[in-house]
Amino acid sequence: MTFITQKCQQLKARRTPYSMDVPGFLKKKQTIQEDAAQTSASVSLPQSQNVDNTPPPNGEVAQNNTPTKKPPIPSPTIAFSQKQMPLIDILAPQSMEVDFGFIKINNVYFRTLFIAGYPRFVSPGWLEPIVNFDNSLDISFNIYPVAGKTVLDDLRRKIAEMEAEIATDLERGKIVDPSTQAKLEDARTLQEQLVKGSERYFEFSLYITIPAPSLEELNQITRQIESTLGSLLIVGKRATLDMEKGFLSSAPFGRDVLSITRNMDTTSLATTFPLTSAELSSDKGVLYGINSQNDSFIIFDRFSLENSNMTIFATSGAGKSYFVKLEALRSLMLGTEVIVIDPESEYEALAGAVGGQFVSFSFNSPSKINPFDLTQIYEEGENQLGLKILTLHSLFKVIMGQLNATQEALLDRALVATYRAKGITQDPATQKREPPLMEDLYKILMGMETAEAKDLAARIEKFVKGSFVGMFDQQTSVEIKNPFVVFSVKDLQEALRPIAMFIILDFIWTRVRRDIKRRLLIVDEAWHMMRYEDSAQFLWSVVKRARKYFLGLTTITQDVEDFLSQDIGKAIVTNSALRLLLKQSPAAIDKIGEVFYLSQGEKQLLMGANIGEGIFFAGPHHAPISVVASKEEHKLIDSRPQEKTFNENVDSRPFATTEQVTQRNQYDRNPQ
Ligand SMILES: Nc1ncnc2c1ncn2[C@@H]1O[C@H](COP(=O)(O)OP(=O)(O)O)[C@@H](O)[C@H]1O
Ligand SMILES: [Mg+2]
Numbered sequence: 001m002t003f004i005t006q007k008c009q010q011l012k013a014r015r016t017p018y019s020m021d022v023p024g025f026l027k028k029k030q031t032i033q034e035d036a037a038q039t040s041a042s043v044s045l046p047q048s049q050n051v052d053n054t055p056p057p058n059g060e061v062a063q064n065n066t067p068t069k070k071p072p073i074p075s076p077t078i079a080f081s082q083k084q085m086p087l088i089d090i091l092a093p094q095s096m097e098v099d100f101g102f103i104k105i106n107n108v109y110f111r112t113l114f115i116a117g118y119p120r121f122v123s124p125g126w127l128e129p130i131v132n133f134d135n136s137l138d139i140s141f142n143i144y145p146v147a148g149k150t151v152l153d154d155l156r157r158k159i160a161e162m163e164a165e166i167a168t169d170l171e172r173g174k175i176v177d178p179s180t181q182a183k184l185e186d187a188r189t190l191q192e193q194l195v196k197g198s199e200r201y202f203e204f205s206l207y208i209t210i211p212a213p214s215l216e217e218l219n220q221i222t223r224q225i226e227s228t229l230g231s232l233l234i235v236g237k238r239a240t241l242d243m244e245k246g247f248l249s250s251a252p253f254g255r256d257v258l259s260i261t262r263n264m265d266t267t268s269l270a271t272t273f274p275l276t277s278a279e280l281s282s283d284k285g286v287l288y289g290i291n292s293q294n295d296s297f298i299i300f301d302r303f304s305l306e307n308s309n310m311t312i313f314a315t316s317g318a319g320k321s322y323f324v325k326l327e328a329l330r331s332l333m334l335g336t337e338v339i340v341i342d343p344e345s346e347y348e349a350l351a352g353a354v355g356g357q358f359v360s361f362s363f364n365s366p367s368k369i370n371p372f373d374l375t376q377i378y379e380e381g382e383n384q385l386g387l388k389i390l391t392l393h394s395l396f397k398v399i400m401g402q403l404n405a406t407q408e409a410l411l412d413r414a415l416v417a418t419y420r421a422k423g424i425t426q427d428p429a430t431q432k433r434e435p436p437l438m439e440d441l442y443k444i445l446m447g448m449e450t451a452e453a454k455d456l457a458a459r460i461e462k463f464v465k466g467s468f469v470g471m472f473d474q475q476t477s478v479e480i481k482n483p484f485v486v487f488s489v490k491d492l493q494e495a496l497r498p499i500a501m502f503i504i505l506d507f508i509w510t511r512v513r514r515d516i517k518r519r520l521l522i523v524d525e526a527w528h529m530m531r532y533e534d535s536a537q538f539l540w541s542v543v544k545r546a547r548k549y550f551l552g553l554t555t556i557t558q559d560v561e562d563f564l565s566q567d568i569g570k571a572i573v574t575n576s577a578l579r580l581l582l583k584q585s586p587a588a589i590d591k592i593g594e595v596f597y598l599s600q601g602e603k604q605l606l607m608g609a610n611i612g613e614g615i616f617f618a619g620p621h622h623a624p625i626s627v628v629a630s631k632e633e634h635k636l637i638d639s640r641p642q643e644k645t646f647n648e649n650v651d652s653r654p655f656a657t658t659e660q661v662t663q664r665n666q667y668d669r670n671p672q
Contacts, residue, residue, distance in 0.1 A: 070094045102218060103243040108211050109218040112246025113225065114260045115206040117235030120182075122271050129228050130208065132294045135221050138209040140249060142256040143202050143269065148194055151201045151263075155191050159184065190265060202269050203261040208236065209250035280616065280623045286330045288616060289323075289625040298616055298625055303336075303518055305577035305619060308552030309543055313560045313592065314582030319612040320556045321346050323580065323627045324522055325637035327554075328484070329354070331520055337483040339512075340522040341504050343497055345490040346639045347524075353636045356484030361471075361500055362491035368474040371395055371503045372418070372435040375510040378428050385426050389415045394534035395502050400459040410453050414444045438473040439464045468496065472503055480511045498528045502535045509542055513549050520552045527559035536568045543572050560588040564595050580625070581606055582614035 073079050076090050097104040102111045119126075131139065162184040169176045193199040210225060212218035222238070229236040239246035239258060249258040264272075280291060285301030302308040312320045325347065328338045332354060340347045351358040359367045371392060375384055392415055397403060403411065418441045424430050442464045445457035462468045471492075487508075489500040505523065512519060521542075529535040539555070546553045555572060563569040573579065573595060584592055584606040593603050602615060605624065616625035629637065 098244050100240055101238060101243065102215065103247050105247075108213065109215055110209050110211050110243070110247050111218055111222055112207055112209045112239045112243060112250060112258075113222070113229075113236040114239050114246065114258055115208075115229075115234055115262070116237045116260065118262060119233035120186075122268065125271070125273070126232060127272055129232065130225070133225065133228065135224075136211060137225070138211070138250040140207050140209075140252075140256075141272065142205045142249075142261070144204075144261065146201045146203055146263070148201060152191065152194055155187055155194070159187050159191065162187065193265065199265040199267065202264050202266070204264045204269060204272070205249075205256055205259065205261045206272070207239075207246060207250040207258060209247055280618055280621055286327055286334065288327065289612075289627040292613065292624040292626045298618075298623065300578070300618055302520075302552045302578060303550070307547045307575060307577050308520075308550075309546060309572075309576035310552065310554045310578035310580065311573050311576040312554065312556045312580045312582070313563070313584070313588075314558065314580075314614065315585050315588075316558045317611070318558075318583035318609070318614075319627060320558070320580075320582060321524055321639065322612065322629075322637055323582070324524070324554055324556060325350055326627065326629050326633060328520060328522065329633060329636065332484055336518045336520055338485070338520045338522065339480065339508055340486045341501055341508075341524065342486050342488045342522075343490060343501070343525045343528060345488045347486040348488065349639075350636050351484055351486045354484050355482075356486060357480075357482035358486045358488065359478055360488045360491060361504075363468075363470050365491070366477060368477045369472065369503050369507045370435060370437060370474060370476045371472055371506065372437060372441075373476050373507065373510060374424070374431045374435055375513060376428075376431060377510075377513050383426055384428070384431060385419060385424065389419075391506055391538065394538050395499070395506070396460070397534045398502055398532045399463070399499055400456060403456075407452055407456060410445075410448065410450070411456060414441060414448065414453070414456070417444050434475070437475070471496070472499070476507070478507070480508070498532055498535050501529050502538060505529070505538065505542060512551055516550050518550050520554060521546070522554045522556070524556045525558070526555040527557045527563055530557070530559070530563055530566065530569060533568075536566065540568045540572055543575050560584065561591050564591050570595060577619050579617040580614060581617075582612070583607070583609040 070089070070092065073085070073090060079085050079090055080087060093105045095104075095106060102109050104110070130137070162180055165180055166176050166184065190199070194201060208225060210218060210221050212221055226236055242258060245257040249256050280298045280300070281296055282299055282301060282304070285299050285304070288298045288300060290296070291298050302310070312324065314320050321344075328340070328347075329350065332338055338356075342348075345360070348358050350356070361367055361369075372388075374388055378384065389412070393408075393412060396411055396415075397408075400411075418436045419425070421440060421444065422436045423433050424435070438460060442457055442460055445453045445460075448454075463471060463473055487504045489497050489504070492500050501523070508521060512521070523529065523539070526539065529539050543553050543555070553576075555576070557563045564573070579596070581592060581596065584603075586607060589603050589607055592598065592606070596615075596617070598606070598615075606614060612627040614625055614627075615622055
């Protein structure tokens with residue numbers, strides 16, 4: 001809580017006197033209005049009989065005494081370029097009517113309220129009910145720094161006056177006016193703070209202009225605003241007889257022609273800052289969407305939060321991938337690299353458009369990743385081979401299915417032996433040697449000659465000799481060399497996807513740690529990995545450690561219930577500073593509500609949400625979001641086939657690789 005100092009003395013206005021550029025054709029009206037104001041009559045521009053489309057030259061007013069209505073301007077650009085009319089006349093409204101209590105511009109009524117009294121105590125964001133008022137309002141603040149010396153002189157005089165008043169009251173045996181006493185206390189505190197330099201002094205004015213399509217509505221909204229102001233202990237007064245100045249003062253010209261100010265110190269001024277959802281908006285970062293509550297931007301730099309991870313939950317088709325692609329595209333422009341694990345090949349077009357690398361895994365594609373690859377990063381106190389064997393252990397549990405204790409021990413021994421057979425031990429120097437392959441493990445297991453080991457070997461046989469051969473049993477041929485890399489596993493069988501995603505994630509994880517940069521790693525349809533405890537555990541270990549390597553991991557899932565009913569799923573959510581919920585199904589909403597502490601209203605919002613609408617969480621704050629893309633962005637990120645022709649009349653050429661785009665641009669510049 002902080003307090004607003006009682007006004008000590010109205011300081012002399014130091015602003016330039018009000019002057020207004022009056023559009024040519026309104027000049028006539030202006031004089032009429034001044035005359036009329038004296039007789040308290042309202043003025044309106046009479047309808048002109050002149051329907052001639054040609055505007056008067058140079059904006060001159062016809063020389064007869066009838067005020068002219070502004071002629072229609074079919075094309076402002078032509079009117080301006082051919083100098084048919086001065087710019088100010090082109091921009092000016094068609095008609096303007098100034099009354100006591102409102103101003104009517106074209107067909108819209110406006111009324112300005114100025115703030116004449118403020119509460120003594122306020123808390124930060126106290127203007128929020130007005131800023132988020134459910135009707136559009138023009139609110140303008142004017143802040144004028146005041147020189148400390150002038151204020152101190154005024155304060156000293158005022159304090160002396162108040163002390164004298166209290167002393168006289170006491171002398172005469174009268175009860176001291178408590179409000180004078182309160183003011184005196186405030187003035188003394190302020191004096192002390194000003195002298196010490198802990199506060200500065202400002203003049204502050206606040207105007208609210210209400211637009212409405214009819215007078216009745218204007219009156220109704222004004223009453224609502226007045227009662228809202230009243231509930232905040234703010235005294236709002238109508239700028240009666242000064243509506244024009246009021247309108248100008250709240251228009252975005254930076255002109256305070258009403259000049260009704262109030263003195264405030266720095267702390268009080270700070271509390272008037274209007275964007276209470278400011279936590280969701282920072283001055284740098286990526287535009288995530290629009291706050292549908294107050295139309296402010298949701299801008300964030302993921303890497304400035306306590307961790308850079310994000311989780312996204314929604315039903316299928318709600319706009320999850322769309323949102324992520326939009327973020328990827330915008331992050332890329334800010335120099336963040338993006339890696340995507342894409343089970344649906346949804347990111348291929350985007351990769352093509354930004355000149356990215358698209359790696360598709362299938363039996364006959366040349367892209368291979370060897371799960372036995374070593375990181376070749378040496379960190380104090382970490383045993384790289386040991387960690388790799390742990391990861392492989394988890395991977396083989398996903399591949400082999402349930403293992404009993406003996407089998408687990410066997411697998412572990414086999415893994416160590418496989419590396420040793422290639423001369424690789426815990427000694428970092430040996431780890432540069434060529435890593436083993438799946439086949440080597442198979443041979444080691446076969447060579448163990450126990451029934452248990454043979455059983456394990458049989459479980460991986462299909463990768464070495466059988467139907468899955470050529471998948472994960474060759475040396476790595478992929479490198480991450482591009483700022484935008486997509487790994488697609490769409491061409492793999494459903495059963496192989498979690499395994500492939502695991503191997504790819506492990507591969508990315510080793511590369512990411514080798515060369516630390518700002519990176520986003522997107523795991524779309526992450527529920528594939530959550531299906532098995534070991535792959536889920538691996539995903540979680542990446543989430544936990546991502547921050548250390550400047551990595552922001554985005555997990556997207558439509559299988560909300562499954563994800564959140566596992567402890568690992570919940571842990572991933574709690575370790576993600578950014579969270580996005582889009583449309584939810586009634587079946588999942590209770591679970592979501594429980595994990596995200598949603599109110600009944602928020603649950604309703606999520607169930608009824610349209611595509612691209614939901615709630616965005618950043619750290620402890622959240623706000624309703626609406627995800628919007630520009631037409632150009634939409635063309636790159638849309639995945640619905642029927643939408644491919646979006647904005648067809650503007651540019652129907654399909655997007656292609658960067659090379660093609662460059663060629664096309666060259667052609668556009670110099671067509672032959
Ligand atoms: N914010 C949005 N604005 C406009 N269209 C959107 C938006 N979000 C999604 N869409 C449309 O919905 C389609 C499906 O969205 P998508 O993100 O692929 O869904 P999912 O949640 O299943 O990943 C997109 O291809 C696009 O056409
Ligand atoms: Mg998707």
